[in-house]
């Protein structure tokens with residue numbers, strides 16, 4: 769009987785020692801309220817604006833970031849507007865996402881943290897100018913962040929600012945100057 773009791777106690781200790789599931793111990797992992805926005809590196813202008821010759825081969829990388837970081841990948845939905853035509857005046861690189869003439873999606877992977885920071889996760893939306901050989905005038909493209917949610921179902925505000933006040937860094941504008 770004594771041996772049985774010792775074994776029973778040992779079993780109980782084993783069970784409690786291996787119960788390291790944080791949720792069961794009423795410790796909940798939650799994410800801080802966050803937002804997804806364009807990074808405004810080195811400037812104060814909002815919306816971000818870039819001007820590029822339509823013959824330029826330099827990729828315009830527009831950084832989209834989650835300033836608070838994220839516990840899972842964030843899918844960001846964006847739209848295009850303006851008179852620059854997708855495929856004719858520009859193309860885009862959207863890691864993990866899609867692109868059509870109306871816009872698409874791009875994915876901010878978890879743990880894409882720039883050097884010197886601790887919480888940021890980000891992705892670059894690459895804008896490529898297209899040389900068309902046609903006198904078509906300057907063209908304007910506005911990329912607007914529409915919504916964002918991570919793989920855990922958490923939604924993020926788009927743009928920076930309190931609801932009801934000015935929302936910053938929700939859109940970016942690229943001007944393609946005609947060279948023909």
Ligand SMILES: [Ca+2]
Pocket residue numbers: 822856857898900904905907944946
């Ligand atoms: Ca053009």
Ligand SMILES: [Ca+2]
Pocket residue numbers: 822900901902903904905946947948
């Ligand atoms: Ca042209």
